[in-house]
Amino acid sequence: xxxxxxxxxxxxxxxxxxxxxxxxxxxxxxxxxxxxxxxxxxxxxxxxxxxxxxxxxxxxxxxxxxxxxxxxxxxxxxxxxxxxxxxxxxxxxxxxxxxxxxxxxxxxxxxxxxxxxxxxxxxxxxxxxxxxxxxxxxxxxxxxxxxxxxxxxxxxxxxxxxxxxxxxxxxxxxxxxxxxxxxxxxxxxxxxxxxxxxxxxxxxxxxxxxxxxxxxxxxxxxxxxxxxxxxxxxxxxxxxxxxxxxxxxxxxxxxxxxxxxxxxxxxxxxxxxxxxxxxxxxxxxxxxxxxxxxxxxxxxxxxxxxxxxxxxxxxxxxxxxxxxxxxxxxxxxxxxxxxxxxxxxxxxxxxxxxxxxxxxxxxxxxxxxxxxxxxxxxxxxxxxx
Ligand SMILES: *Cc1c(COP(=O)(O)O)cnc(C)c1O
Numbered sequence: 001x002x003x004x005x006x007x008x009x010x011x012x013x014x015x016x017x018x019x020x021x022x023x024x025x026x027x028x029x030x031x032x033x034x035x036x037x038x039x040x041x042x043x044x045x046x047x048x049x050x051x052x053x054x055x056x057x058x059x060x061x062x063x064x065x066x067x068x069x070x071x072x073x074x075x076x077x078x079x080x081x082x083x084x085x086x087x088x089x090x091x092x093x094x095x096x097x098x099x100x101x102x103x104x105x106x107x108x109x110x111x112x113x114x115x116x117x118x119x120x121x122x123x124x125x126x127x128x129x130x131x132x133x134x135x136x137x138x139x140x141x142x143x144x145x146x147x148x149x150x151x152x153x154x155x156x157x158x159x160x161x162x163x164x165x166x167x168x169x170x171x172x173x174x175x176x177x178x179x180x181x182x183x184x185x186x187x188x189x190x191x192x193x194x195x196x197x198x199x200x201x202x203x204x205x206x207x208x209x210x211x212x213x214x215x216x217x218x219x220x221x222x223x224x225x226x227x228x229x230x231x232x233x234x235x236x237x238x239x240x241x242x243x244x245x246x247x248x249x250x251x252x253x254x255x256x257x258x259x260x261x262x263x264x265x266x267x268x269x270x271x272x273x274x275x276x277x278x279x280x281x282x283x284x285x286x287x288x289x290x291x292x293x294x295x296x297x298x299x300x301x302x303x304x305x306x307x308x309x310x311x312x313x314x315x316x317x318x319x320x321x322x323x324x325x326x327x328x329x330x331x332x333x334x335x336x337x338x339x340x341x342x343x344x345x346x347x348x349x350x351x352x353x354x355x356x357x358x359x360x361x362x363x364x365x366x367x368x369x370x371x372x373x374x375x376x377x378x379x380x381x382x383x384x385x
Contacts, residue, residue, distance in 0.1 A: 001014050001015075001016065016341070017029045017030075017031075017033075017341065018030040021049075022037065022045075022048070022049025022050060023048070023049055023050050024048040024049060024050070024051075024360065024362070024363075024364075025037050025038075025040070025048050025049075025359055025360050025362075025363045025364070025367050026049075026367075027049060027346070033344070034344060035341070035344050035345060035346045036344060036345045036346070036359075036367055036370060036371050036374065037049070037346050037359065037360065038345055038346055038347050038357050038358070038359045038363075038371055039346050039347060039348050039356075039357070039358055039359075040358055040359055040360045041246060042241065042348070042358065043183065043215050043220060043241050043242060043323065043358035044241045044242060044244075044245075044246055045245060045246045045360050046218055046219060046220070046242040046245055046284060046288070046293075046360060046361045046362075047245050047284060047287055047288075047293075047360060047361065047362055048360035048362055048363070049246070049360075051245065051283075051287065051362075053283040053286065053287045054245050054246070054247075054280050054283045054284065054287075056283070057279040057280060057282060057283035058247065058276055058279055058280050058283075060279070061076065061275050061276045061279035062276050064275075065275050066275065066276060067271070067274055067275065067276070068275060069270055070268065070269075070270075070272065070273060074275050076275050076278035076279050076281075076282060077097065077273040077275070077278050079278075079282055080095075080097075080273075080278045080281045080282050080285075081094075081095040081097075081273075083282065083285055084239075084251060084253055085253075087224045087225070087285075088225075088233070088237065088253060088255060089233070090233065090255045090256065092255060092256050092259050093253050093254065093255045093256075093259055094253070094254055094259035094260070095251055095252075095253050096251065096252045096253075096254075096262070096267065096272070097249070097250070097251050097269070097272040097273035097274075097278070098240075098250040098251065098252065098269045098271075098272040099240075099248045099249065099250055099269065099271050099272060099274075099277070100129070100240050100248060100250045101128075101129050101134075101212075101214035101215075101238065101239075101240035101241060101250055102128070102129025102130055102131045102134040103129075103131070103134075103240075103250050103269065103272075104212075104214060104238035104239060104240050104250040104251060104252045105128045105129050105133070105134040105137060105177070105210075105212060105214075105238050105252075106129070106131055106133045106134055107238075107252035107267055108175070108177065108208075108210045108212075108236045108238055108252050109133045109134075109136075109137065109151075109175075110133075110262075110266070110267055111208070111236065111252065111254060111258065111261050111262060111267075112174040112175035112208050112210070113174065114261040114262065114266070115174045115175075115206075115208065115261065116174075117172055117173065117174035117207075118152075118153045118174055119153045119154075119155070119170070119172045119173050119174055120137065120153060120154045120155070120173070120174060120175050120176070120177065121154075121155050121156075121157060121165065121168045121169055121173055121175075121176045121177075121207075122137045122138075122139055122154060122155070122156050122157075122176075122177050122178070123139050123156060123157060123158065123159040123178055123179075123182070124139040124156050124157065124158050124159060125139050125140060125159060125182060125185040125188070126138060126139040126140070126156075126159065126177075126178065126179055126182055126185065126212075127139075127140065127143075127179070127182070127183065127184035127185065128177065128179075128212055128214075129214075130143070132147070132150065132151070133151060135147060135150060136150040136151035136154050137154060137177055139156045139159075140184075140185075155168050159178070159182055159185075159188060159190060160188070160190035160191055160194055162191070162193070162194055162197040162198075165197065165198055165201055166197070166201050169201045169202065169204075169205050169207055170205060171205050171206065173202075173205055173207035174207060174208065175207055175208040175209070175210050175235075175236075176198060176201070176202055176207055176208070176209055176210065177210040177211075177212055178190075178195075178198065178210075178211065178212065179211070179212045179213075179214075179215065179216065179226075180195060180211055180213060180216045180221075180225075180226035180227040180230075181215075181216050181221065181226055181319065181320060181323060183214075183215035183216065183323060183356070183358075184215070184350055185350065186325050186327075186350045186351050186354035186356060187318055187319045187323055187324060187325025187354075187356055188318075188325070189318050189319065189320070192229075192230075194230075195211075195227055195230035195232060196230050196231065196232050199230075199232040199233075199234075202235075208235040208236055208258055209234040209235050209236070210234060210235065210236040210237075210238065211225070211226070211227045211234040211236070211237055211238070212238050213225045213226050213227065213237050213238060213239055214238055214239060214240045214241050214250070215241055215323065215358075216320075216323060217237070217239045217241070217242060217243065218239065218241070218242030218243050218284065218288075219242065219288050219293060219294050219297055219321070219361050220241075220242055220297075220320075220321055220322060220323050220358070220361070221297075221319075221320035221321040221322075221323055222294055222295075222297045222298040222301060222320060222321035222322075223294065223321075224294075225237060226320065226323075229320075233255060234255065235254065235255055235256060235257075235258040236252060236253065236254050236255070236258055237251075237252075237253040237255070238250070238251070238252050238253075239251045239252075239253070242284070242361075243281050243284070244277050244280045244281050244284070245280050245281070245283065245284035246280070247276065247277045247280040247281075248271075248277060249274075249277040249278065249280065249281050250272075288361065291362065293361050293362055296361070296362065297321040297322050297361050298321060299365070300322060300363060300364075300365055300368050301319070301320070301321040301322050301324070303365065303368055303369075304317075304322075304324055304357070304368055304371075304372070305317050305318075305319070305324065307368075307369075307372045308324070308326055308372065308375070311372075311375070311376045311379060312379075312380070313328055313329050313330065313379045313380070313383050314326050314327070314328060314329070314379070315327050315328065315329050319357075321361075322357070322358060322359055322361055322363070323356075323357075323358055324356070324357040324358075325350075325354060325355070325356055325357075326354065326355040326356075326357070327353055327354055328353045328354070328355065328379070329353075329383075330353065330383055331352035331353045332353070332379075332382045332383060333349035333350075333351060333352055333353050333354055333355055334349050334352070335382040336349070336355065336375075336378050336379050336382050337349045337355070339378035339379075339381050339382050340374060340375060340378045343374050343377065343378055344374060345371055345374045345375065345378075347375070359371075
């Protein structure tokens with residue numbers, strides 16, 4: 001902790017444990033303690049730690065060709081773009097690769113400027129990243145206020161409120177951005193017709209509909225993309241977190257007529273589409289398909305939703321697949337997170353009474369059972385003091 005404070009900036013606060021190795025959903029710290037990893041690098045390590053397919057693909061690629069920039073093509077960037085295009089079900093989809101979620105949303109923001117308009121509608125409590133453009137989209141005052149002035153022309157409305165969106169979207173709106181399920185806000189699920197309504201309002205006003213699937217993409221919800229249940233398609237999908245299976249990789253995918261808004265010279269990233277990161281992305285997709293992980297996500301997710309709801313002190317359990325939010329009866333989320341860590345499970349508390357779980361998508365049913373036992377004991381421990 002002292003070394004962290006002496007060498008790193010204070011933007012994260014100081015972590016209390018140092019992780020040194022991991023296998024699947026188990027990580028080990030520098031004191032030899034092991035933990036069930038139910039946060040997975042913030043919804044990132046979709047195949048857990050050290051998955052053989054990712055290790056093999058990355059090792060082979062770094063030994064063959066490490067980085068080339070986008071002045072040159074290479075096999076992985078082409079193959080991964082084709083894969084993602086296929087997953088969107090839209091042959092006209094075109095992919096831009098970057099390295100993080102914030103960058104994917106920055107790219108969407110710039111793409112929307114190419115419509116000739118600049119006004120944007122986003123939602124309260126949303127999280128779209130920390131860079132100035134992405135932060136301007138983010139709907140959390142505590143993150144925004146210290147950095148004002150932010151971008152102009154962005155209106156925030158309550159999440160899940162179709163009427164508020166209908167009122168806010170006009171012919172002047174360039175884009176509307178929402179998370180299919182708000183992740184950082186505590187796993188907030190909108191009403192089932194919300195995304196469909198947004199599609200209609202955007203169509204009526206010629207606005208781009210952007211789904212920030214950075215957290216809800218890549219199988220997290222049991223589908224490839226978190227919006228699929230709605231039956232509609234957005235104009236833009238942003239991805240990161242799970243895409244690289246633990247390596248930094250992001251993407252902004254534009255569909256239909258949005259796919260040709262950028263022309264040569266409009267945007268770029270030196271590392272975007274890097275051979276090693278895209279090798280990891282290809283290994284992630286191939287393994288999810290081969291190991292039938294999407295079905296597994298539904299099964300383990302349903303088990304966790306049901307079991308967690310039975311724990312005394314839990315008032316609500318929500319989410320989709322393996323993105324799960326819990327509301328606690330008492331504001332003990334930080335304390336229960338600490339207690340879980342002491343008892344061998346890593347989780348996250350996005351609010352005073354809210355817990356977020358986002359384990360690896362291949363977490364086993366046994367590990368899920370073990371987690372429920374640890375969590376339930378931890379909650380009992382902190383609420384009975
Ligand atoms: C994490 C997250 C981001 C930001 O991603 P970074 O890689 O941290 O820049 C953006 N949108 C959503 C929905 C996220 O969960």
